[in-house]
Amino acid sequence: MRYILVLLWSFILGQVVGYIGGALTNGTYDFMLTTIISLICGFVILLIGQFAVPKKETTKQVQ
Numbered sequence: 001m002r003y004i005l006v007l008l009w010s011f012i013l014g015q016v017v018g019y020i021g022g023a024l025t026n027g028t029y030d031f032m033l034t035t036i037i038s039l040i041c042g043f044v045i046l047l048i049g050q051f052a053v054p055k056k057e058t059t060k061q062v063q
Helices: 002-024 031-052
Strands: none
Touching: 002 031
16 A cells, blocks of 8 residues: 555656646646656655665564
8 A cells, every 4th residue: 555655646746846847947748758757756766665674673582
């Protein structure tokens, strides 16, 4: 579920950034190009999150 939410939010925020960026630079807004770039960025974010977080070791405490 967390992966779907990351991709959904990267899609939404990518579209917003693409539209505003196109308007500010007097360029054109391309839905497909913005979608592809935003989803690639979402996958990169997922990969960074997968490899950057250290694994927690479960140790049994002796009392």
